[in-house]
Amino acid sequence: MTSPTAAPCEVVTGLPEGLAEDLAATALVLARRLHAGGTLWCASPAWPHHAQHVAVEFVHPVIVGKPALPAVAITTTALTATVRANARAGDLLLVIGPHDDEAIADVLGRAPAWGVTTVWVGAGTRPSAGAADHVLWLPDDAHAQHDGRFILLYHLLWELAHVCLEHGGASGEGLLAPAAAGDGPVCITCSDEGRLGEVERTSAGTARVRTADGPEDVDLTLVGSADRHDLLLVHAGMAITRVSPARVTAAGAEVLQVTS
Amino acid sequence: MSFLYPMLDERPVEATALLADLARSAQAKAVESDRVRVSSLAGCAERLDRAATAMAAALLAGGRLLCFGNGGSATDAAGLAALFATPASGSPVPARSLAEDPAVLTALANDVGVDVLFARQVIAHGRTGDIALGLSTSGGSANVLRAFAEARRRGLLTVGLSGYGGGAMATCDDLQHLLPVDDQSVHRTQEAQSALAYALWQRVQAHLGETP
Numbered sequence: 176m177t178s179p180t181a182a183p184c185e186v187v188t189g190l191p192e193g194l195a196e197d198l199a200a201t202a203l204v205l206a207r208r209l210h211a212g213g214t215l216w217c218a219s220p221a222w223p224h225h226a227q228h229v230a231v232e233f234v235h236p237v238i239v240g241k242p243a244l245p246a247v248a249i250t251t252t253a254l255t256a257t258v259r260a261n262a263r264a265g266d267l268l269l270v271i272g273p274h275d276d277e278a279i280a281d282v283l284g285r286a287p288a289w290g291v292t293t294v295w296v297g298a299g300t301r302p303s304a305g306a307a308d309h310v311l312w313l314p315d316d317a318h319a320q321h322d323g324r325f326i327l328l329y330h331l332l333w334e335l336a337h338v339c340l341e342h343g344g345a346s347g348e349g350l351l352a353p354a355a356a357g358d359g360p361v362c363i364t365c366s367d368e369g370r371l372g373e374v375e376r377t378s379a380g381t382a383r384v385r386t387a388d389g390p391e392d393v394d395l396t397l398v399g400s401a402d403r404h405d406l407l408l409v410h411a412g413m414a415i416t417r418v419s420p421a422r423v424t425a426a427g428a429e430v431l432q433v434t435s
Numbered sequence: 436m437s438f439l440y441p442m443l444d445e446r447p448v449e450a451t452a453l454l455a456d457l458a459r460s461a462q463a464k465a466v467e468s469d470r471v472r473v474s475s476l477a478g479c480a481e482r483l484d485r486a487a488t489a490m491a492a493a494l495l496a497g498g499r500l501l502c503f504g505n506g507g508s509a510t511d512a513a514g515l516a517a518l519f520a521t522p523a524s525g526s527p528v529p530a531r532s533l534a535e536d537p538a539v540l541t542a543l544a545n546d547v548g549v550d551v552l553f554a555r556q557v558i559a560h561g562r563t564g565d566i567a568l569g570l571s572t573s574g575g576s577a578n579v580l581r582a583f584a585e586a587r588r589r590g591l592l593t594v595g596l597s598g599y600g601g602g603a604m605a606t607c608d609d610l611q612h613l614l615p616v617d618d619q620s621v622h623r624t625q626e627a628q629s630a631l632a633y634a635l636w637q638r639v640q641a642h643l644g645e646t647p
Binding site for chain 2: 188189194195196198199200203222223225228232235237238317318321322323324327330331334335338339349
């Protein structure tokens with residue numbers, strides 16, 4: 176017999192262009208959320224062991240002296256329902272999987288309504304811009320999930336997040352202040368931007384929706400009716416339109432334009 | 436790594452400097468990861484060939500693959516078992532992880548102790564001709580070494596992946612095939628172990644007549 180020629184890793188190349196910067200930016204946001212008391216939720220419907228590996232890095236650091244941080248792997252098939260029940264505004268959700276994973280598209284599309292920051296790790300065809308708050312992506316390569324490069328990505332995320340936490344603490348916590356993230360809420364009443372809300376319950380032409388800023392009641396006149404867990408574009412106390420989670424993941428912030 | 440910045444009043448400037456330093460650090464670590472993986476694959480080429488030949492023979496004779504490890508190595512064992520049992524391409528073979536069932540793991544840990552986590556499962560499941568594959572970044576995980584000893588007593592083929600040049604696995608009489616990573620970093624070792632495990636799977640598939 177002959178050995179297979181497709182060696183998983185034959186040359187020393189480091190990270191593809193831009194990925195080191197993406198990792199750095201993601202690590203700083205991750206550190207800020209954890210510093211503020213957030214939890215890192217991890218899921219990989221296709222490869223659950225990767226999600227468990229991420230979580231165990233944070234909960235039980237291999238380097239003595241690093242603090243244990245709250246990270247949880249979700250391995251149930253009821254991914255969306257589990258994150259909905261457990262995640263709080265200010266948490267993070269890190270998913271690992273291909274661009275066409277339907278379970279990932281559903282949960283990522285709803286995360287903005289829960290106030291959860293999202294990170295998507297994968298390889299191959301890249302998700303559309305805005306599919307997640309942070310996309311950490313390797314070039315097209317069927318081997319990356321097996322040959323150690325996915326593991327490298329989340330090892331680096333863990334290492335860099337701890338650097339941010341240590342450095343942020345030394346800087347008087349200025350680096351870790353949420354306001355420094357530049358991702359706070361914009362003025363929503365005078366802009367054309369709507370927000371996402373997920374229906375918790377309905378009553379006589381109104382719905383109680385869950386948004387990143389908390390629950391609120393919205394008028395359903397424009398959308399006619401709504402069912403529990405429907406995702407609505409909300410603006411100035413009105414439900415403007417119904418959107419599918421997959422569309423939010425595919426289109427990103429574009430779906431928030433009320434005038435479109 | 437050191438961060439010797441002057442204390443800057445302008446928070447964005449400080450964040451920008453930190454982000455640039457983080458990116459440089461990430462790139463340097465990624466290059467180091469590539470280096471360790473490439474050198475491990477090259478250094479283990481003959482060991483991989485011998486281990487894959489023995490594993491393929493066992494599988495073709497009806498053997499099953501049992502994978503185990505602790506912590507991150509437990510998740511890597513689960514990933515390796517999934518790769519063998521449910522590959523995207525190639526031939527599926529019977530393989531599973533002994534670190535996946537919380538009922539079994541907590542029963543053993545609570546009633547007996549963590550040293551027997553895998554050995555007791557080898558007693559329950561292992562048959563002559565099966566394969567026991569253990570991962571340990573230190574090479575010294577007591578429950579992995581005990582599982583190898585139990586496996587040999589029962590006529591299983593034993594395969595180990597380890598960091599630290601092999602650690603205690605390098606002198607383990609019960610281990611028939613050792614795939615060592617010669618590095619001191621747990622993280623770089625795990626990345627290289629994953630590359631070795633994937634190369635092992637590719638070689639086994641070649642023996643099975645597949646070219647994944």
